[in-house]
Amino acid sequence: MNPAPVFDRVYASIRDRIAAGQWRPGQRIELAALCDLLDASPSPVRDALHRLRGERLLMDGDGDGFCMPSLTEADLIDRYDWVQQLLLAGLQGAGRMGPVGESIEPVEATGVLFEAIVDAARNVECREAMGSMNLRLHPVRRAELSILDGVEEEVADLRRAVLADDRSALRRRLARYRRRRMRTASAIVYKVHKLDRRTD
The missing domain is CATH 1.10.10.10 (Winged helix-like DNA-binding domain superfamily/Winged helix DNA-binding domain)
Incomplete structure (x- = not known):
């Protein structure tokens, strides 16, 4: 090494x-x-x-x-499903949700919020799995901004529910979050493949 x-x-x-x-x-x-x-x-x-x-x-x-790993519609749906399972583990946990910091742009904010929710599971494996998924889904979340309307408001609603520790509201909002992306998974995958790439 x-x-x-x-x-x-x-x-x-x-x-x-x-x-x-x-x-x-x-x-x-x-x-x-x-x-x-x-x-x-x-x-x-x-x-x-x-x-x-x-x-x-x-x-x-x-x-x-x-x-780089491939990304098909089926791959993306699997990743959305896995994130949902991790979030549900957090919502069922007895612990407090983690800190969410200041309000930031939606791609970064989504990762911070999802890690905060999973923190409630008090499970290191779940936390590490969510950290990995946040990295793997970062380009996907960038692509979502041009496919889905109202992402910034959607993430702000999730943030308010996390700050209030309102798990019932979070379950509803996370279910809607997932449904919107599942319906547009094909378009999101196409956009990820077409994203502008930095070369520096």
């Missing part, structure tokens, strides 16, 4: 680029190009890619390479 400061920097940078949707679903990750981009040698970059594969943010590509 590589010295921690270099590895940590490289790992965090690649993870953030994945969350930002820099690469399309299924796109191959080029090791040499990534080394140049991050000004790092192949060893820490390769180690970071292996860790991200273990976290399911990347998949094995051809040969010894890596690629």
